[in-house]
Amino acid sequence: MKKVWFITGASKGLGLNLVQQLLTEGHLVAATSRNVQSFEDSIGSHVNFLPLPMEITSNEDVKTTIDSVMQKFGRIDVVVNNAGYSQIGAVEELSDEEVRKNFDVNVFGALNVIRNAAPYLRSQRSGHIFNIASIGGYLGNFPAFGIYCSTKFAMAGFTEALAEEMKPFGVHTTLVYPGYFRTGFLEKGSVMTPANPIAAYQNAREVEAAHLNDINGNQPNDPQKAAEVFIGLSEQQQPPVHFFMGVDTYDFVKGKISLIEEALEATKELAASTAIEN
Template sequence: MTKETKQTEKVWFVTGASKGLGADLVKQLLADGYRVAATSRKREALTEAIGVQENFLALNMDVSNDSDVKGVIGQVIDKFGRIDVIVNNAGYSQIGAVEELSAEEVQRNFDVNVFGPLHVIRHAAPYLRAQRSGHIFNIASIGGFVGNYPAFGIYCATKFAMAGYTEALAVEMAPFGVHTTLVYPGYFRTSFLEKDSAMLPANAIDAYANAREVEAQHLNEISGRQPNDPKKAASAFIELSKQKQPPVHFFVGVDTAALVKGKIEIIENALAANLELTESTGITE
């Protein structure tokens, strides 16, 4: 077999694939000849977006339901006999200042964005370990590295959480030949900021003018004008999956480099400003 034939024998599993980056990725994978299983809360939305194909398995899945995820992973194995590349893409943005969001709103965002991918990893990992190969893509956000956005604190917190466990996962899975990549996308021109995807606070507090300003900016000015093409992101993910040593951290988007460098500068300056105090706690004999 040629190397390319081996590549296209890989089975991809993509969550949150009925629209946006997930849908574009699935379409490109199928066009390239890969076998693909994909999920959505409504299976019909997947077939409408992508169609019916022999190498495509469309599945209904509630990513926040552990037993549901386990059953779906089993269906993928039953259909294709293996699973090779996982893309934890399902998620949504809960907008709102930290104080004004209810416990229920916060919990739901964590259930989908944090615990959902963990369910997938937990039930797919035994197959990846057994075959001693695989690649897990956890789709975070630039908001999982830079969190100083009023009205997006909880969403950023979910992505910071994903970043934390993905770093650990990368070293835990490495001995089994399984690669792990944490993806930090910038702003991509998808429906992510549209009303059916971004959730507004149920009980907004008028005092948070800065949160309302940033919220309005995202919904009215940034939405539909994002600088990045999700089709190009899909191509980038496929290229990463072919690398022998793919990165653990991958920032994607023309708007990400400046934000990353800015955050690093802030941290370096904060460390330097109080370095003597930072190191003043050591035990002296």
């Protein structure tokens, strides 16, 4: 069955690869970007494609955009909250404005989409919401990535609740934690560095440099294969709520689980000492 997909932040990276693959397979696709002109070179004109300008931080603009998708296609089957960017910088050195902007896009932008798409999904009693987090939404022990990771931790938190809330309406919810994919995500213009770096944070500068100079362009995962995975997940009868995507994610996750288990056991007696004695 061909579905109607609504994808945010789709002018590049994982979002663009997904749009291209969906159109190849005959699906109907509405995709957003702050600049729809960027779709001209990558997609061009296609009968099944609806490119839409959208300011994701504006709830009213998001509502208008989603309403226009319904007017065009009559339904929305799959929502992909893909819009987001990485704000690099140590927690101390990032300004209030830099932090809030990252949360406005990565967290509140996704919530704007969910808030306005959910009524349609509930009424049709079907659908699938993909919230694209990051492996940094499961572990945050990367100097210089604390704020970005915290936006993805926030997404993970509300997605777990959303999955339970939407379940009675036949709507699936999947939280995707991508590892490192070979896209332009870490290139200049996509990633933001601190406006006022603090020299003392040498560890943050080292991790920042590693991502921008060494990891960028050498990521181990193929975005085209990611697009195929998304489509495969959307066709499952019981898709997972948590999906770690990428050849590099398994070791990251196992390491975090081991760390938590060790901490849990090491402090078990101290933690239990808070019990009220009867």
